[in-house]
Amino acid sequence: MRTLKILLQKEFRQIFRNKIILGITMVMPVMQFIILPLAANFEIKNINLVVVDHDHSVDSRKLLSDITSSGYFRLIDYDNTFDEAYKYIERDKADVILEIPADFERNLVREGSQKIFIAFNAINGTKAGLGASYLGTIASNYNKNILIGLMPSIKNENKAGIDVVPLDWFNPQRNYKLSLIPGILGMLVTLVGGFLTALNIVKEKEIGTIEQINVSPIRKKDFILAKLIPFWILATVIFTIGLILSYFLYHIVPRGNLLILYAFVAVYLLAILGFGLLVSTYCDTQQQAMFIMFFFMLIFILLGGLFTPIESMPLWARAITKLNPVAYFINVIRMVMLKGSSFKDILPELGAVSIMAVVLNVWAGLNYKKKM
Template sequence: MRTIKFLLQKEFRQIFRNRSILGMVIFMPIVQLIVLPLAANYEVKNISVAVIDNDHSSFSRKLIAKVTSSGYFRLTGYNFSFNQAYQLIERDKADLILEIPQGFERNLVRENEQKLFVAVNAINGTKANLGSVYLMNVIQDFNGEVRLQFIQPGRFNQQPIIDIAASNRYNPMLDYHKFMVPGILATLVTMIGCFLTALNIVKEKEVGTIEQINVTPIKKHHFILGKLIPFWILGNVVFTLGLIVAWLVYGIVPVGNLLLLYGFITVYLLAVSGFGLLISTFCESQQQAMFIMFFFIMIFILMGGLFTSVDSMPDWAKIITKFNPVSYLIEVMRMIILKGSGLKNVLPQLGVISLFAITFNGWAIFNYKKTG
């Protein structure tokens, strides 16, 4: 224990002398956790729509007013022909074209039916899909209002009506912040745990102090633990700051047990820090370690379920996510913070992360070449 104590004193002195590390650990995660959830918005708003009104009736004007007042669309063109509106799409000034045919009001009232034409700019598939769905819902709502106000009740088809009452569990207001903040916090903790530990041993190699350490009687597992524990502590500090920011800025309070959450984070940080140390044993320079870690971090984040649901991925991608520690942390954080899950519910994920921790740290100790 005395050996590890002296190693920890050495590591913490190096950390506190390097102000850039303190900035990365304290200020960067706080700023990112405040800014990123505000930018990573699943709601699509300000959809540009160009309208071709060939009817110029009271109904067509009411429909246009309903579309623009919905809060999701903005009118960027009121054109007289489809070609004029299509030029707006070609210049990326319109996402949708809504064409109202001539006789829209007459046919809707007399014939009880009317077709509208919608053209969608599908370069951005997500925005196109959601934009068209929003527009269809607005049109259907308008259609319901027209039928109730202007069509005789006897002309309705006498069909049974199904009334659906929906209840949104765990996130009643469908606030996307509550979904995004735990996932973003998970990625920030991962980046701190992986990057800083990956650069640690490599830095010793670059400045030449690794040779002095190698000729000392320090055992390999003591050396790895001395490198692992400081950043494990810093990772917990980052996680604590993240929970405080989530509470103060977004009003997110964990529903589940905080001790269980910290227990999982403790094991998780051992796993990702061990992975960073393992990478550092293979590298000879900090630049090399950074490139390798950047490669893995991109895969971890993009295939971790933060932006895309794992269930929506193809089968081969689902297999890869089984070896992605970030996917387990994001899932568990949402389970505990939003759902209030207990130990029994997160036990499978905890078992996998524990296996990762043992494998990565054991491999790092075995792979570290100590001479002298």
């Protein structure tokens, strides 16, 4: 116990003396919380639109005014031919071309249907996808109103059709910040816990201090514990800072029990720290550890369901996420914070992360050789 105490004292002294690392671990959550949710806006606005109107009728103008007044589109130009409009796309000045055919109004009235042509610049896939769905919605609403205007009787007949009214549970305003911020919390804890643990142990190897430790009677168990505990505490502190920030900056109040959240974080951190420990046992320099951690962290975070939902990933990617602790964490933290899930609800995730914690730490422990 006395050995562990002095080892811990040493670790904390070193952590608090490394002003740059300590500073960045404190600044990182604040910056990520202020900048990321504001900048990483999942709503697409200002889609640049070029219109080619061959009809010049009242109805075509009405459709255009519906589109521009939606707030999502910005009318760049009004051209006579598609080729002229296409130049805007080529120069990357426009995202979408809307072509209204000649006799739009006449055919709409006579035949009750009409086609419009939408061409999207799909280089930015998200923008194209969202823009197309916005345009589709606007056009179908317009369509409905036109029909009602033409045949008032249809208003009643329409009852037979299925009317879909979506209701967004747990996040009624579809505030993307609500789903993003718990994810950022997960990212932060993972980065701090994983990176710092891996780098710290490798630093001892690189500087050679581990030689002095290895010729001493310090037991492997104590040495490893003394490396894990400080970062476990540090990451928990950062998680708490993150929770407080999300409350004050974005008024996010966890719906679920904070104890459940912290219990999960505690186990999750064991897995992440174990992973950092494992990486450190395979590396001789901080540079190696940094790059290996970076490699895994990128995959973990990109496949963690923070930016794209896991459910829409291909099967093989979904299989990988089963081994991704970050995916479990982001899932659980969203469940508890937004849905108010109970302890029983997160049991499968907790179980998976516990298994990871045990496997990673045992593996790292076996691989950490005191005799090199």
